[in-house]
Amino acid sequence: MFLAPSRLKDHWREQRLFLARSIAGAMLMIFLTSAVVLRLINLQVVHYEHFSDLSQGNRVRIEALPPTRGLIRDSKGVLLAENLPSYQLEMIPEQVADVDETLEKLTAMNLVREQDRERIDQDLRRHPRFRPTALRYQMTDEEVARFAVARQRFPGVDVQAGLIRNYPYGPVAVHALGYVGAVSQTDLERLDAADYAGTTHTGKVGVERAEEATLHGSVGHRQVLVNAEGRILQEIERSPPDPGRDVTLTLDLQLQLASESALGDRRGAIVALDPANGHVLSLVSQPGYDPNLFSIGISTSDYTALRDDPDVPLFNRALRGVYPPGSTIKPVVGLAGLHYGAVSPWQRVYCLGYYTLPGHSHRYRDWKKEGHGPVDLNGAIAQSCDVYFYDLAVKLGIDNLQSFLGAFGFGARTGIDIPSEKAGTLPSREWKRARFARREDQTWYPGETVITGIGQGYLEVTPLQLAQMTATIAARGARFRPMIVAARVDRATGEAETLAPEAIPPIEVTDDSYWDQVFQDMTDVVHGERGTARRIGLDAPYRIAGKTGTAQVFTIAQGEEYEEDEVDERLRHHALFIAFAPAEAPRIAVAVIVENGGSGSGAAAPVARLVLDNYLLRSDQ
């Protein structure tokens, strides 16, 4: 490499150059440090008095102003969740000398309820530092006055006027709406702590949780002068919070109320969807609970009672309950048979009342002991002949069956816009290999294909999946992600963000007329003279397409009889019914499950009829 003579390394010169630069650096450093020191002198000597005043006598405190939570309305604009003014008693434990003594005294004054003590203790243990803990929600005017008189004796305790979440319909639609509860430390790890500086409650489940970001809004603040006791002397500056936006649901309160009363006090679930867009019209899981309990701070005993109730009211059956679908999947299995060419509509199978695999002696029984005789697909669906579908399932094979059922969404979450739904189980060869540890359990047996054909065995679905399946049939294969949040509305500007339905890959069958076949078959379930649900079709002013289902809770040994009266109530069969109507141009698809209801036709179908009546015969529809 060519180097000019002047570019040779001259160590002596380089060292001098470096020294000069270091000295320049040191000078600059001393200059900058002097600037800092001058600044410190300015703060600590010149303006000492000013800052000393600020820090000692009167302190500037920044207070967060929590935003007002958005409201929740049903599709017709009826309020489902609102905010009510309320006085609450709050304590900042860090400012209280003896927390136990203070609580003791407040309890003696009847301002803190004895049954809340345990809950308060829990809140105190996990409350974020220097944040108020609520001792009592919804104080009466008399109680507020009583505390005001004694206020001097309770430093660190104060009455705060605030808004409390109220659900005017109580437990109605609770499993869709969810509830709000006190912000916990765990919540703060998920949420932006600064934005929640003044917020006491946050959505815990359901729409309240899913739409938290919409409903919450963003925090405001004010700068106040406080004296040494923390009492506010003067407000210096204020920037108001941005209230949360309102949420409009696809839910129809009328239908929801009708659905809940149709189910009565039986355990079960109902999901009604609009087949044209996946809107959830009603979502029921019974028993429910009163979400207002949570917003006013549920007492430990109330919570324990809810948690330990054998009917599990806190459990969302519609999204998380997994049930064998039973015969309700027969229309889909029939459609699979047509699609794969395993069967043609006029082909008949002779039903003897039981089915056996070639070379096996095990009898797979039909629900009708004497058999249905010769049945084609239409008859098999209308009369719910098990033998026909045992045979069809074997002809299809588990692989085809699994892939067709999978296309209808079984074994996967529907993606509904509220959290915590379950995926259920769609069995397949791979699923079994992954599910079981023992070699012999990992093999798929032909017998398992047989019972999958009538929706028994490993297959497990949620009521929501079942409703989606029904809606898919009603829409002739078009599928939508179920949605419950229809729009987000800014109350101040009136600006609405309407959420569009989300289409998901449709079901495509080899011949479009197969849909007509399934429509006809399902209509005959209700309106055919031998249909299993003909009782609900007798006086219907519109035509219903449906399918009954009965799911075994426990297995009956070979050769034994199932006697409804003899088995324990909780071991009785689950009753299922799916339906859409009007059959000519479906507007609603519904799935009903009545736990331990006995039979689909007896227990679940009448419930579905009431739901459909409300939606289709209502004067405003």
Add this chain to the structure above:
Amino acid sequence: MMLDEPLDRPKPISVAQRLLAGLHLDGPLLMALLTVCGLGLFVLYSAGGQNTDLIVRQGVRIAVASVTMLVIAQIHPKFLRLWAPWLFLGGIILLVLVLVMGETGKGAQRWLDVGIVRFQPSEIMKLAVPMMAAWYLHERPLPPTLRETLTVLLLLSMMPAALIARQPDLGTALLIAASGVLVILLAGMSMRLILAFGALALAAAPLLWMNMHAYQRQRVLTFLNPESDPLGSGYHIIQSKIAIGSGGVFGKGWLNGTQAQLEFLPERATDFIFAVLGEEFGLLGVVTLLVLYLLIIVRGLYIASQAQDTFGRLLSGSISLTFFVYVFVNTGMVTGLLPVVGVPLPLVSYGGTSMVTLMAGFGMLMSVHTHRKLIPQ
């Protein structure tokens, strides 16, 4: 009769001096560093709400950092020079990895999860950048040419800084850019170029503004007018000024700072610990700490001036002056002279990897100083 003592017998040295020399440590530097660390623990005890657990953890960190320093001091500067390019290259690869797949902590992507340890590759770059720049200029005659200057400025300083700024971590990016720029300044970049680049930087400011994250812009705006955002970043500055100002000349006394103890002051154990010192120990306390810092830096510059090759000289000089940048940016931020940039108070703020990196840097200084070929004094 005993033999006459040789005339060139070296001056007797104490046991401590022999020990320090044997361990390749520099006495004055070590003393100053440990004093600052010790003082830091004191302040931290108060700032952290008298949490002994916090002190123990910080103590362990200081111990780990000191051991790191000791180990690095044993390495001959020749090896530091040979490793420089590899360290730099490795650091760049890790930075890119962080951007692609890093774990997000507190809204910024800075951490890389390597099985058991999570670490910030930007810490490596704090040392790798000055090492690389010094390595690059080592064999070349100085002052550097325009091309060499540009290489160091753009490729070796701005490029890694830009990668870190994208994480986004403006404070660290600033420190790393500074460490590279300082190398070229110390190497003798010509005055005309310095002025030209200064002008260019001013012109580029609007461009930088356009590329900043919203929160970074907010910080600059807040710096210009702290009252505009009293609940957000402005709150830090308001409370920090109150803390320092109310400390006066002598301070409110250890554990007696109301701003700190009543938790008005945010980030008091970390970035804003200087305000706690100001509140509880007053002007005397903060000036003492600043003097200790200056002693460390002046000693570092002395070591640099005594170094026997370009690499050692430039590396030591850059590490020392970068340390000053730390001090200035943090104290400037806490006193409201500069915008809020996340730079901790070196050796005092509670927290992680920067302590180890700083002490590792001082280990390099000691290595440079104690591995000289003996020259007649």
